Amino acid sequence: MKTIQRIYLYAVSLISMEVVLWGMIGLARSIFSDSSSGGVSQLSQALALILVGVPVFGIHWWAAQRSANQDEEERSSGVRALFLYAVLLGLLIPFSQNGLAVLNRLVTNLFNIPSSRALIGGYQSLSDNLIAALFNGFVAVYFLNILKKDWLEVSNKAALTLTRRIYRYIWVLYSLVMAIAGVNQILRYIFSLASIGGVYENALFANGLALTLVGIPLWVWAWKVVQDSLSDPAEKASLLRLGILYFFSLAGVIFVLSTTGIVINEFFQMLFDRNTFAAFFIAIDEPLAIAIPLGAVWAYYGHWLQRDLAALPSAPRRAALHRFYYYILSAIGLVTAFIGLSMLLAFIVDAALATSVYKSNRLAESLATLFVGLPLWLFTWQPMQAKALSDDEDAEQARRSIIRKIYLYLAIFAGVVGGMVAAVQLISLLFEALLGSLPNNFTRDLLNSLQMLILFGGLLTYHWQSLRRDGLLRSEIKGKKVDAISVLLLDTENGTLSNQLASLIGADDAEINLIPQNPTEEFPTADAAILPQSLLLDAPEMLRERIRQFNGSKLIITDEADDYFVMENVAQIKKSLLQLAEGEEIQRAKKSPGWMIAVYILAGMMALQILFFL
Incomplete structure (x- = not known):
């Protein structure tokens, strides 16, 4: 209020x-x-x-x-x-x-x-x-x-x-x-x-x-x-600063590449139409006037971005942010190269059929788009792919990176949906021809639909194979791994924590050895123990002593214990007291279930131990 x-x-x-x-x-x-x-x-x-x-x-x-x-x-x-x-x-x-x-x-x-x-x-x-x-x-x-x-x-x-x-x-x-x-x-x-x-x-x-x-x-x-202000550690580590540096760097490179495409397009048009160099220079003066200052912005803020990333103490986080930058540029390059290649193939179809739409500027535009997109994609995708295909721990980070998965699945999604659209167009044209209603420009439309189907199919196949290869390499590495963290799971008699964790931690988390533990028995040696809050609150002295003597990490999960409410800050305490004063029940803060929190913590521990970074 x-x-x-x-x-x-x-x-x-x-x-x-x-x-x-x-x-x-x-x-x-x-x-x-x-x-x-x-x-x-x-x-x-x-x-x-x-x-x-x-x-x-x-x-x-x-x-x-x-x-x-x-x-x-x-x-x-x-x-x-x-x-x-x-x-x-x-x-x-x-x-x-x-x-x-x-x-x-x-x-x-x-x-x-x-x-x-x-x-x-x-x-x-x-x-x-x-x-x-x-x-x-x-x-x-x-x-x-x-x-x-x-x-x-x-x-x-x-x-x-x-x-x-x-x-x-x-x-x-x-x-x-x-x-x-x-x-x-x-x-x-x-x-x-x-x-x-x-x-x-x-x-x-x-x-x-x-x-x-x-x-x-x-x-x-x-x-x-x-x-x-960077003398303050909070300012230096702020996500806003990192976001601003990413924004300036990416905006600079996108504008520079766009103007580069315009310059290449004008250059090809000069060659094809046999224009003078003076006319070419007049045509590119405005793109150059934009590219030069934005190129300086890209160079300057890209330098600061690299410095800030290099100063990060966490190597996995540094690598993940580096991947984020490269995958964004790779996606831009892939889309641009795909469009340029489709434009070039459409031009070749029109040129082969000698249709009325044959124009040299279309060839210049397609080549310019392809010449900008393809080098950008190769320059950014190849290092990421090479890292993912290597066999060290950093490669496993790269393969399991959520950024890489998003990139691959988006490419696969585009390949599937685009292929469906192209296939529908192709089959529709064939049915029209079979039913005796041959449309105008049938051959051209048929070949263009076919080339789009082939392009989207190639996009789908290549990225599906990359995703599949990631999974195979991950399985091979898991087969060689012998290290795993052992985790004791203490639960109440009527608790559901054991079943929830067992269903969540499956084959994909073979590095976690989850061991159900009876609270009344002696604790074996383990790396960590999961303790429900309700069990700790009413724990007998013998259990408290065992917990104190346990040398592993202790993960405490908040659960719905009657009359016990975990307060996150003084503002929540004030709100809860006002609810009691007004005769209302204290509303528990909506948060992730305890078992989910436990999984997050376990994943973090596993990341520290085997250098996995999701």
Whole structure:
């Protein structure tokens, strides 16, 4: 209930704050504006925004602040942290944009270009931007002070830390996009020098220069803040950082490969149509202007991704994340190569039949797609396949990797479904011919359906064989393994834990030797013991002594013991006490069954012992 109340208060506060802010900006602009057009309308709208927004914001922000001052939990809530950092984004980004608009018009004027050609704020005035920047800046200072106070007074800073981390990476993304756009505009101007210049081309340079002058320093500052925060181990190990590095690296390589395909396509079209090199260069100037900055992004963030992965202390996790990167690129390369090959075969069919759709640009497009996709797939798939086919422990990790299984099953799924569609089309054409209704372009459609069936069949066969080979190698290695962990399973008389675990741990988990153990008898030597919580709570002294003397790992499973409730944190304790105070039964937290937790823990132990990583 409190969470819903918080969301309501802070959502209305955010919206009404923006209403009041832009009402004040509109009022100030109408006062200082030199233009008389729209003055009454602008003034009326600004006054309306202020009159409506002020009471709404005042009431809701006062209520939110009062709750935060009275309750530590309220002040440290994730909703409040999200509100404060969202407000700062909503204030400081417009502040930056208005500064960029002023600089953009200044640069265009320096090059004797009309201000209307400015990419940002082309139809605004200096007073418009200064007023918006000042008001956004003043309000941002107020909320910055509120945020600093929260950081000083809040003891549980988990929500603030996570939200600040997201906030910092949003600034990195925002400034990086601005810098890329600026470099792109400048490169387009440079490449256009070979053609006849004009106001448009000069505006490209002016706009690009303005974006670069703001974007690059802003990105350097934002990225430095992120890098400086890595002294905190939590920041360095955050999944958000890893996800951002993956996103930047993969986005860079995808864009670079796409533009590479465009360049190859234009090159083949130049060869086939006998165009001039100048025409070829003009055709690829925009793709190159995109590829160069994004290639730099790929190289830079790919470098940091590799450094972060190399710094991971866990070798299995490091290998798994490395595989994730390679399998994504391999999937992209496989799809691209498949499309390129199907396009090439379709072109060959049309060329052999001399149909009207024979065009050289189709050949260029198919070759470009194939030349981009096939090397990418080979470069990324071959190392993964070679690792999986080797006979060391790392190879077993690679074969059992969930990422590899997803990749193989997706390829098999595509092969089956695509093959079904192609087979339906092929058989449908044959039936139409047998029934005497020969369709137009029958031979072409028949051959195209046949080539698609062959391609999907090849895709299915190759990846099915890879999956089957993984299973065979795994069986061979299991036959050679002699090491296994022995696990004692203690259960109550009426317990179902033994049956559940026995059914779950089957032939696939031969490394786990599960031994049912009577709690009243002496414990044999074992690597681990599984102990239900209900058995421990009522255990006699003799059993307690045996458990204390047991040298293996002890896995305790929470179960539904009457009148015993396991509390995960103080928030759950508070919630349970309130339920008792209101005459309600304590609701047990919904979680995985105890036997499932035991299996997870056993799998983790097995992973540590034999270096399996799923």
